Amino acid sequence: MIILGVQKGYRVFVHIRNGRLNDGVGTHRVARAYYRNGNSIVTAQRLYRAEYRTRHAPSDDSIRKWIRMFENTGATVRIQNSGRPRSVRDEETIAEVEASVRQNPSLSIRKRSQALNIKKSSLHSILKKDLHLKAYKIQLVQELKDTDYANRLNFANEMLQRFNNFNNILFSDEANFHLNGHVNKQNCRYWAVENPRRKHERPCIAQRSWFGPLCLLKA
Template sequence: MFLRNNSSVIRTQREFRRRFPHRPAPIGRTIRRFATRLEATGSTLDRPKSGRPRTGRSAENIDAVREDVEECPETSTRRRATQLGISRRTLQRILVKDLKMFPYKTQMTHQLLPADHRARLDYCQRVINLNLEEDDFPSKLVMSDEAHFHLSGHVNKQNTRFWGTENPRIIQETPLHPLKVTVWCGICVDRVIGPYFFEDAGGNAITVTGERYRTMLRKFLIPSLDEFGLEHIWFQQDGATAHTARDTMDLVRDAFPGRVISRFGDFPWPARSPDLISPDFFLWGFLKSRDHNITSKYANLT
């Protein structure tokens, strides 16, 4: 391409992108080096190297690394290189270039007990049946949850580095009890109901108790549903103690007769199932990914 385009790097890169749209075009220095080698030797291959051949990535080492990884995949590259008697750089090249392996992190999920699998499956099947039996069921469903948002920010030491000729001795002070705010939200098909902040008269965050949760239901959720004109609503809440206290359940049953998805409700909610509700599945993660350091709770959550 380079020779055919009158030794123009720009034209060569354009033609390369047209022919290989999913591959990055080589830089000018690489293009000229290949062209020079092609004119001098008739080939773009590297010239044979003189001296003793390097044996770090030998077939024996590759097989040894493969067997070691299959036997103990969680061993660090530093310790594995020491155990196999090869350099860490050679080990990394064997893992990536020869064995096509990459490091993966452990994913943390909620623990499920043996009975939880059947309960979750029965719940999902019942939701499907209810969607078929009741007209426009998704528009009548409100799924709710609370979440904590830390106001002081968080520093990840693993992702923060300071380069210099000397150690700057940088220290990040953190409070013993970091400031946070507890937020409640409800999600229905076309809107987010909330946020509602659990706080005292001075604007300080407070824990969610049964009494405070009932106050939220009376003074915020039920008036909001009336304001939006939402009727015959199915209300979902998880099995937190504040949600399922006797007085709380009496209030919820009166507000949503026969349409309560909860522990001790008309529609049993399976325990340990945060992934089955919209706030945990989408809303909280979306808000925290948009702004990790929430300095103004109303500005970032409304």
């Protein structure tokens, strides 16, 4: 736990989990905007929309609840207990989930559920039904150098001149399996309202090493 700031004589605490700030940072910013602007809920909501680039903002009741929690406990987030995760879908929880997605859209359901202490089923319902988000898959594309564009065009023109009949061409493919942290698009999801068309460039020829026996023949 660290002290993130001081407001009205209270210390604002933000919990750290696994070396990273948890999603209470969003609620802390709302509380800070509330105090810095003359206890204005409307201004806090406006700054929240601008900060997270969203049309939605926490309701008046949610902000009042965060302020009461802050003034009573010195924290703007619930301290996670060892009990059963929450399964509610109220406005406060929806706002927490939305702030979490804004900060890290690629976080998995399991990890986000643990970070927010919400059931995975409830979290999935909030993402799909309340926030209307979809899980988009990252697209893996070949990394292109500056000289590749001209080379590809020259190759295509040469193939068109070399062959006249393309009806008997056989196209093949290959599959590679990596164990060195290579990006697997099956495990990469990006939660968003519309497809962000996120791409990950990778080299055409991966770095590999080959080892084999060395035979020395005597002369």
